[in-house]
Amino acid sequence: MKITQLRYFLVLAEELHFIKAAARLNLSQPPLSRQIQALEQELGFALFVRGHQRVRLTEAGAAFHRDVQEMFAALDRAVTHAKGVARGEVGRIVLGMTGSVSFGVLPRILEQFHREFPQVRMEMQHLIKAEQIEALAGGKITLGLTRSPVRERGMASEAIHQEPFIVALHERHRLAKLKVVPLEKLEGDKFVLYRGNSSPSVADEIIDLCGEAGYYPRIDQDAGEMQTAVSLVAAGLGVAVVADCIRSLHLPRVVYRPLTVRGRKIATRLYAIYRKDDPNTFLKAFLRLAKAGG
Template sequence: MELRHLRYFVAVAEELHFHRAAERLHISQPPLSQQIRALEAELDVLLLERNRRSVSLTPAGSVFLHEARAILDAVEAATEAARSAARGESGRLAIGFVGSAMHGALPGVLREHRLTHPNVALALTELPTAGQLEALASGRIDVGVLRPPVREPGLAFATIQTEPFVVALPSDHRLATQEEVALADLVEEPFVLLSRREAPGLHLSLAEAMSAAGGVPRVVQEAREMQTVVGLVAAGLGVSLVPASVGDDAHHGVAYRPVAGTAPVVELALAWRPDALSPVVEAFLVTADPG
């Protein structure tokens, strides 16, 4: 039995007329009659009562019509689901992200993707950079959202946001009264930073910025998450450099000031495995592309 047999039978059962059913199917009537007889022979069941004037369904034919319609509907749904998945319009996408990404471009990207791909289920996990690299390698996540620079063989990267660093100061700090702060004025200050293991790219960018200003950051405390860094600054443990988008969210006890002169910048990037580039991942990359 083939799907065409079911389609032929449904057409005849709905039209109750072989000639009209043949026209609907764009075939001639004799082959249609032959296919219906072949179907009945295969089932060893009479599906249609025929006489010179009319065609009607037998009780078995009525039951078979219901089941045939269900099968054809299921095949159509399965076909559309497969095509949708091939276009990246449905499926599951696992994304790992650094916490600071939620202050930046990531919420907008997620919002746009949900609007354009509502049938893709997103599984979001906050992970430090090191954890994302491990999860990408093992296949636990499909896409990472992290802070470059990161050097990892087998991964591809695409920048989705570039923004300046700003200085985070305790609100009662002597430099908090200034409109902007020179990095050279921070050389002797205690720093609170994300740990090098959790955020190597951000750590390196900050170290390079301070080196260009003539010093090395004196790190007194490291933290695993950006919100913890900001909280420790508010507690007066030190100062920090954070992405400008983090500074967009007011935090009691913290003053954010622009960097004087040309501010160092920090990037937010997507990371993925080119050897595991599914249609769902590819569609997300297109959505996130700022160009």
């Protein structure tokens, strides 16, 4: 049994389509089919039920898939750890993050990372997106966590988590008693946005959603972060579209409601941003765990 065959198997199990899997592997379909057949012959059981190009995992194939995934995860950890030892690294990752990130998925990601890499020291800095970009460029942080991608040369963005957008309203707002608030009904309201001195920003996404709802928002306040925006809502200074994790921020006189646009639910993404040339051996492992935990 060859490592290459197992990697081919994992890709086909993800795509469930021979042509798409072959394209990801930079192969033509026949060599991929031959390798999968050879693997099945060596194992003594079928991994896939085959249709026309499309396939689905057999029960045995699904069990094998889970075990092979765990095996490669362990191999990744071993390689990452060995590289760190070879370079004489104790291991260190510095995270730059907006304040809202700490309300959501981050604690779960950090817990999992620490479980797998207890020797790596984790440090965190609260930075808005513009500050994260500056810190990345200067090598002061390993990666940033923000609500929008980056466009800066030499930097990359990866979406690691998605959650619904909701709206924060003052308890006396005319729509506060609704179970779900259509964004269309907020036309004319004062909006509190949070740009973080960078572009693109989640504020741009909210403006686009308002455009889909048929209007340009009346922007009355521009806060640096989501939680600051909610504080302004509590003061009666407007409404704010925020990520669902902000529900855990309990402020007097603020209510949170699910939000729709043209009848559909809408979501926001959390991005990991980092330098493409970063040599930190634990960055790839963190990104893997972050996407799995998101």
